[in-house]
Each structure stands twice: as C-alpha cells, then as structure tokens.
Amino acid sequence: MAPSAKKSDPVRLLLRRIGMVVLLAILAVMGSGLWEIYQKEREARALRDEARVQLADLEERENELRADIASLRTERGMEAELRRQFGLAAEGEELIVIVEPPEPEPIREPTFIERVRFWMFW
Numbered sequence: 773m774a775p776s777a778k779k780s781d782p783v784r785l786l787l788r789r790i791g792m793v794v795l796l797a798i799l800a801v802m803g804s805g806l807w808e809i810y811q812k813e814r815e816a817r818a819l820r821d822e823a824r825v826q827l828a829d830l831e832e833r834e835n836e837l838r839a840d841i842a843s844l845r846t847e848r849g850m851e852a853e854l855r856r857q858f859g860l861a862a863e864g865e866e867l868i869v870i871v872e873p874p875e876p877e878p879i880r881e882p883t884f885i886e887r888v889r890f891w892m893f894w
Contacts, residue, residue, distance in 0.1 A: 843849035854860050861867070882890070 844853060851862075
C-alpha cells in the first residue's frame, strides 16, 4: 500500500477518533476528581481556621479562670467575691444608699398661640 492510503484508512481514522474520545473521558474523570480534592482542601482550611479561633478563645478563657482561681486562693479575693455575689458586709459596716436628686422639670417656653391667648384674656 501507498503511504497516503495508510493515513486515510477508515479503520485507522475510526480508532483515532475512539482513542480521542477515550482520552477526553479519562481527562474529564481526572478533572472531576481534582475538583473534588480542591473543594475538600478549601473546606479543611476553613475548618482549621475556625478551630484556631476557638483555640485562641479557649486559651483566653483559661487564663481568665486561672487568674480568678489565684484571686480566690487569697483571703482578700474570697472576701471580695462573697461581697460581690451575696452582698455580705463585715462587722461594723452599714449600708449606704446614695439617692440621686430628682431632675427638675424643664421650663417650657410658651407657644405663640399661648402668648396670644394670655394677652387676649388678661
């Protein structure tokens, strides 16, 4: 056969087209799998960032609790907490109530109609 006849052989052309379709299908499957992996990586990164924020909050809360525990281990700290929670007083202490003076009512400026009435009926 001549070299040009091999290139245009219908069976060979059909096999090439089938091969291209198979390669495109493999490429599509691989692309789909790659996209799923990318989505999972993004989700994992978001969850990791959220966990870091929660960890920072918990560490801050732990430091606050440790400071509270250290304060409550002292006599003065226990007394302050009892006073705060239960309103306890030491011997000899009395209750002092500070009362705000009542606010005076604002002086209202008479309206134009009220002024006219005043002069009409005076």
